Amino acid sequence: MSQLQSNPLPPLHSQSMKRHQACTSCRQVKLRCDNAQTFPAACTRCRKNNLQCQVDPNFRRIRTKHRLSEVTQELTALQKKLAEKSNEDSQQGTAALAGDSAPQDGNGETILDDGFYFMSSLQDLPHPTPYLGDIELKPDQAVALFEHFHEHYYRHCPILNTRRSVAALYSRSPFLFWTIIIISSRHHPTLGFLCDVLTEPYRSLLEKTMMAPLNALEPIQGGVLLCVWPLNVRKQIYDPSWNYCGLVTNAAIRMGLHRSGGYRRENISPTEIRAQSKTWMACCFLNYSHMWQTGVCLLPEVPNMLTTIPTPHSKMEKEFLAKNSVLRLYAKTTTVLGNLNENVDVAFLQYLCKDLDSLRKGNKEIWNPEADIILLGAQLCIYTQHLERTSRRDGSAQRKVLISENDSSADILANIVFGIASRLITTFTSPESQIRPYVPKHYFQLLLLASTLILKLSVVYPSVIGPMEVLVQNLIAQAYQNLDSWSVREGDDFYRAARLIEALAQAQKKHQLKMKEARNALGSGITVLRDAIVTHRALRGEDEDEGMLQRQAVHVRDFGQNGREGITITKDESLGERPRYPDGTEYVDASSWEPRVQDAFTDWNLPWGWDPAWSQDFGINMDANMFL
Template sequence: MEVLPKKGKKACTMCRQQKAKCDVWRDESVPCSRCRKRNLECTVDDSFTREHKRRRYIALEHENERWRQLQTSQQLNPDSVPIALSTAATELGVPSVLKSDAQLDDSQGLSLAYPQYHLAPAGPTPAPMMGGNDPANSRSLKSVTVTGGEIDDLFFRHYASFLPILDAQIKPNSYYAQSPFLFWAVIGVASRSYSRNPTLQTALAQEVTEMAFLSVLSTCAPWYTIQGLLLLLTWPFPKENRPDVTFPLSGMLLHVAMQNGFHIPMSSHEFSRVKIPASSDLDMVRRSELWAHCVLVYQRSCVTKGQSPRNLVSLAQDTIQRQVLFDKIAPHLVQKLRCQEVVGKCSEEVLENGFRAMSLDQELALDILLRKYEGEVDDIALQAVVDDEKYHLLLCRMAIQSFHFYKNQTLVSSGCLPRLIVTACNLIDYVQGLADRMGSLFMAPVQISFGLLLASMSLLRILKSDYASSGLDTSRAQASFFATINLAKQMSTDRSDTAAKMITVLNQLWISSKAFRKSDGSEYTALRIRSRLILSQILDAVWWWRDEYDPNGRAKMQGTESVDGPSRINIPPGIEAGRAVIGTDPTLDARGIIHSSRPLQGEFQINEDYLTNFEWMSDEIFSFPPDASLLNNLP
């Protein structure tokens, strides 16, 4: 009697990759228990082959090192290399860690993936790619002229470690020939800390911002447009009197990348306007890493604007695309993407749970939800491969825990306040350590200033509450709060930037006896701003500041007063439950404060049209001129 071989049980691709037990064989139409628990995409693919990610990454590093050695030994003549080859292929450019092969020719057995004509910018072929030792030429942008010496000083100073997407070996003249917008984006970002000409940032802000919006009409390769937008969104110009453009620019960045196939590296050739070969493995790594930076910058922009970002699952075209992306890019980028993905998923579930007028059951459900996502942050931390990326884990945890401030009835009983203090203090300590290592923080990107703002506002709200004397570690919290003000001094490069305004608001709220208090002096625990997700507690604190220090600005912006006195505000749809709890319709007095016959502990009743046009965030969160006298009179 013939004995048939035993057929093995099926497992999903995620479990097979991790060598974990899988029970998808019970019913392939239902995700396995492990994928359900971790919110992973559960797919069964018989053709899937497990890859050793660490071994593959090490092999890529060794391959890159061999290319660098070839470059050194070859001693190429820079005049023989066209500028078009300064990036990998087509509309690719190359992340700095994998760029050296761009200078090799076909004689080394590393044939280019795409023909030269598809790489080159429109017009005649510019000067040599690397620029040799030629000094930078003076450049003018309308009425602003930057000398060659200033350009040489400004390029690649202090900023590359936070966003390694440019090649320091390429000279400024070559960057200008490749893309004037990318060239001026580099100059604009670096000018924020250029002490030899402190007026340069202000002079360039309007012109470079206009170039950013017009860059989609450029005939330059999209890779350069993407790099320029990444720079401007990581280090945005101070707003001053201009409209806030970071949020629309982040959407444009994402769509330019998707229009050119960066979100599907293995099929990017299908998005080209001319017929080209499929990308090589190295090209796919480059595209994948640039796409990862695009997703990170876009999602951060959404979070700092109080919006729920699209996650990688919604941006992918197939269920295993995200895992393919994670397998190709550097581990530290994977960690950042996972942190942002956790924040995005948490924001979506908070929205589903409801937060406008929360019942006791909703608050209890929110607490369970937030603990679940804190557990996911713990899982990411266990898989961390780079110690220097700890900040992104701290900011992720801080963002999740900030949702606790939406609670009113269970804020103290849930035991979240001690954890909030620990997370906020750890985040501030990390930034302090970064400042000590680097000597300054003027080059800090927007995610660091936002993290400091979120942590300091959380500490401020706790320290000003009645719970501060109930066994909380207020001594460390207070020291960290004051440290934030000193760190903001190091970060500020302009009197109208976020850091300078942060100093003013934090200082005045700290000495205020009215902040987070009702008219009778009792504590006001509820958030009045409840529609901006993680941003709500920051905006709420700023509203308390405006109530006391700039009431005319609040009344003018809100537009609720008339000649006859304060008018009734419109109650947004869906707030009837909140009115039932409050007991009466609220009204505004001349200072813009809501009054009711019962203490208001729920929704801050304002017109939704006002929130729609509300333009505070990051540099735009404080719409007031900073008081210079406060910058040096701090606790």
């Protein structure tokens, strides 16, 4: 974009205009505010007192005299309304108990949202105590982490067959068991230390599992959960979630999970069929959520293979299906727009996005702020992709003839994108939404996308975004403070995202932000986030290009009950055999990963149109993108 390479832009407001740097909380009490120095973080006073730190030029101090009687009246009225609502809810609950019953499956078993793995007694827990590497997981820790996962994580991806004990789950699939443990421990208030000590041995278990054939449902489900909540990586380019997404998707297709009847076996229960159908829906959800970054679409027939699960549906399943339907429609819309070579009118984009809005109306009973974030994110990606395509047009004769019309269209698009990004950030950071750090990574990536988009628009379209400088400042501050508060360890995803926003926001406030373009970008998706990362590296004085990822080979250990001691790897030199583990499986050395991964890929028909076996011809580095 030629506009992105221009000189630093002049201030969005004239220098003569009075600028209010103090936040509203400090102005209310007439205290000095250091908001200008701490931006995008909250000022020192607001951070110390846990107050909302916002700047508003139109703010007027509220006189505190004679306010006691007014506040008392407001409180009395609020208590009266709450009492009336409580009575209405109790009456509705009584009527519901006397009338409709909970949905049941084909065996007459009730479908409930509050059911999870059985763990009410010691017999329901793994015995003897499970080890991962040298780390012992005590029974009370296992119970606490499974309860934490059920309360905060599971509703985002309710794909498991939970009508069994935790001990049965561990016996059936240690990989799925430890995946739940590692995800749940990441933000647990008291057991967060387990995430740090279990990560490295879990990586070894992950490597061993992913290199073996995925011919059972539980390993696929573990891979799905790991893609929804990936492990922390040092840099985003090292996140292998896209590769794991391909593995589990192809494994699901080979098992026939994409068929309406699921993977049929003798005496298979309706509960198992539901779990298989939901697992396939989750695989599609993963592919859809990666589309805006990679620009790679599933084949047209894949989104139509299986679009629902056997009825009836619980509330949790309805919410899951509603979010999936949003991303499925987004995938179809993106495919349609990608096949159009001519310029697309803004009115046509608005018409397509109305179909997404209709999903909100059709699912009014179970719609929530999380579904709203998914919908706003889909609309944001559709408009942004077209805006980037408009900005990349060359200086051809047709461009010179239509320059005024195209510039006007770009301004309209910039306004629309800014409005959607603002709503997404507001919905995400609003206390009423109650968005917590347990949401899938896709949510927080949309928040980061919206934040970097607003900063980029303020640079590229100053005439459009300039009058909203204060709003830009407040939105960026909200996004930064939200991400910064979620960071639990230095270097995690939230920490890096907050540092990225902080660096760009400070440069933008000083009118020194020059957005750069990423070179050799992988894929054809939306580039604004990659451009922001490159710009951040430039602000730190680092070069954009990075060397290949060098990762030290790890020693794969046994994952049975007695994991304290290392494995004795046997090798029969006379027979020329490769080293093997005690269970007979072949020892996998890190140097042999790449050819084996390529062999596994070439044996499968990749539905998203990418052939890793030939990826070197397209400049894709297998080492940097495949390895953990």
